[in-house]
Amino acid sequence: MDPEEAAKEEAAKRDHRKIGKDQELFVFIPMSPGSAFWYPKGTFIYNTLVNFIRQEYRKRGFLEVMTPNIYNVKLWEQSGHWHHYADNMFKFEIEKEQYGLKPMNCPGHVLMFDHKPRSYNELPIRYADFGVLHRNEMSGALGGLTRLRRFQQDDAHIFCRSDQLADEITACLDFLNFVYVDVFGFSFKLFLSTRPEDSYLGDISSWELAEKELSGALESSGHDWELNAGDGAFYGPKIDIQIRDALGRYWQCATIQLDFQQPQRFDLHYFDENKERHRPVMIHRAILGSVERMIAILAENFAGKWPFWLSPRQAKIICVHPNIVDYATQVKEKIFNSGFEIEFDEDCPDTLNKRIRNAQLEQFNFILVVGKREKENGTVNVRTRDNQVRGEMKVEDLIKKFAKFRDTATQEFLVVADIASGGYGAVYKVRGSKGGVFALKLEKRAPKRDHYKLQMEVRVLQEAAKAKPEERQHLPTLIDHSEPHSSSSSMFIVMTLLGKSLGDIKRAYRKRIFSPNTAYYCAIQAIDAIKEMHDLGFLHRDIKPANFVIGAPGTKDANTVYVVDYGIARKILDAKGSMLTPRRKESEFCEVITYLNGLHYVDKIDYHWIREMVRRVAKRRNCNLREPYDWQKKNTHSRTVSR
Structure with a gap:
């Protein structure tokens, strides 16, 4: 079958409208066009998704609020929506006053912020709202759950001081990275959408300042991003996020928008420590975007195979x-x-x-x-x-x-691709039952074997998990692992999915060398990675290009260098940070290595001294140099190797 036809056929199988019908999740009825009727199983998915975001809100300092659905047109005129968005609103008259159903939550949150005097030490205030929204979409634009007239968003608005702005935007980017990458296993693209040519509020200098703040946050995030000139909202520039599904399609979902206009139009202010008035900055932020739209994307991405926590x-x-x-x-x-x-x-x-x-x-x-x-x-x-x-x-x-x-983080893992294999076992790309894509390493158990390399890998990453984030920037995150004394035929460890090794990347270049800039940058990160292991109390003992890898492509850590493969690592510090006693004394023969390392090109080698050193070591180990060699002996199958 032609690849294009095969892709169309697969997309048709995954169509969320078909899945919704087959699994009895939702239905559309002509009596309310552009609105979904949710069956019990669809409602379970809907509420579970909302509650997942609600739990994250609590961890991240958001305050959930509830706001009205209907507002007087005067509010929409003051906010600017009436001039720029009236055609997309449902409007009606009550007692000779004109009203509109809200298409977004921001004016309501502005009224709540402005309802009482605000102090500088209250900020940032993060309002979150799952209120129902209505937008008057044209009937021809409606399409399943992806474009509706009635929907809900995980809508939030942050009011902060200008000195808090960078941290808040960074926190928003971290939030969406957690949801999209860690939980659902998506990769995504970031776009900076700037001032529209004609239809915008405010002055150009305010727009330029806002665009500078967003571009700075994007640069600091470590993600690649693209400029989308002229596609900002009428009240401010925004960061648009497009996620990539299992079929390679991109979907517009999350958004982070910067707004200097609404605080000015509503004369929002807070008082500093000297009782002087200041204007707050407002951030519009949604992670899922429309909950309905996200369910459509997840249904098609998982092909109706819902992860356990989300499954009805x-x-x-x-x-x-x-x-x-x-x-x-x-x-x-x-x-x-x-x-x-x-x-x-x-x-x-x-x-x-x-x-x-x-x-x-x-x-x-x-x-x-x-x-x-x-x-x-x-x-x-x-x-x-x-x-x-x-x-x-x-x-x-x-x-x-x-x-x-x-x-919990404990999951079922489904293998989706092979990464590597060898005498140690195998490495796979896996998808978790709760979502997310990871790396799984497998090591087969053997009779009468007490020690496995994966045991040390687990030990290192468990210690790393106890450290502060800034103290383990070059070590992957431990997701799951097998129990040491499990009866299973194999041991496993699940960790962050990373990219290619520096060795593999280098070999792909024509001359098999990096540019000086890349070489120095990688060297600095490799040194930091080794230091992190030493600070955790471990000696890696297998430092080579193959054991340094970069982050997964398309993630914010794509250019971070990680140290991996700790199977032969050794613990060198005790719980108090003191150096442990070496397992054995340093061999006398190490003196030979030290001697050879100190020689210059023109130096004459003292072969007699080296020979005597070998004899001394042999004597200390009670070796009889007159005995026949192993291959001269009959029925010798010993695998013992002198150390």
Whole structure:
């Protein structure tokens, strides 16, 4: 099939409108065009997504508020929306006064800020609002959940001092990086949209100042960005974010907009420590953008295979025999009462295999089969929608596992690509059940083997996780790992997905060398990386270009150099920071190395001294230099190597 036709066919399979219908998530009814009716399972996804952002708001200092849907036209005239946006608003008359349904939340938040005197030490104030918005889109522009007349946004407005502006914008960029990259596994592009040519509020100098602030924040973020001249909002420049889905398509979602106009139009002010008035700066910010639009993007990106925490079909019980129905019902009640979405269809006449297959096609994350043996053991037989059989598991243990999937960083990981393999095991690119793309390293267990390289890797990254962020800038983040004494046939570690090694990058160039600038810059970062390991109390012991890698392309850390592969690292500091005693004394033969390193080109080598040093070491180790060589001996299979 032609690649273009194949792409169209895949896109049609993933169309969120088809998924919404097949999975009974939402429906559109002509009596309310441009508005979605959400079924219970779609409502679960909707509310879970909103609550996820709500929890992040609490961590990041946002204050959730609720504002009216209807405002007098006088408010829209003062804000400037009436002149620039009236055609996209629903307008009506009440008692000879004209009103409009709000298409955005900013004027309402401005009124709340202005309702009482504000002090400098109150700022920044971060208002967040999930209020319903209405925009009068043309019927021809409506398209499923991606363009609606009625929708909700994770809308927020930040009022801050000018000296707080850079930190607030940086925090906004960090927020969106967490949601898009860490949680959902998207890559994204950043665009700086500047002053429109004709339709804009305020003076050019204010616009230039705002554009300078945003461009400075983008430069500091480390992300690549592009200029989108003339595409700013009428009240200020903005940072637009386009995310890339599984089909390689880009979607406009988040936005960070800088506004000097609204504070001026509403005469917003705060008082400094000397009781003098100052004008705050206003930031408009949305991470998801329209919640409906984000659900459409996620549905198509995951092809309807929702990650566990977002899935309205987390588990389904399949009963082998009617005699087991009572036990299956008890299992369902236990799991449901623990807060999970579980179903049990006890009247299905189909065969067991067909019922399992149907549950997989319905995209249940887990299928729980129960029969006579499971009832006797108090267990369920677990398999995934990808037909991975997990075997029997106690119901209580399964509930704990589900809770980890939902509430912690512990996840299920699906391999999406091979990265590398060798004698040590293999490295894969994986997608987490909660979203996000990571690197997974696998090391096979062996009989009578106590030490594994991945154990040391886990130990190093666990110590790094305890350090401050600025003290581990060149070490990846530990996401998950296997237990040391697990009965599994392999050990694994999941960490930040990074890019290529400096060795691989260098070999791709014609002369296999970096430019001086790149070489020096990488050297400085490599030194910092080694120092971070030493400060954590570890000696790497395998420093080479292959073990220094750059960040993943398209992320804010794409140009950061990381040190990796700590399998043969050694602990050199104790808990108090004191140097540990070496495992063994320094070999006398090291004196030879020191001697050779000190020689110059014209120096004469003292071979007699070197030979005597070798004899001395041999004597200390009770070696008999008159014995035959190993290959002269019969039936010698020793693998012992002298140290």
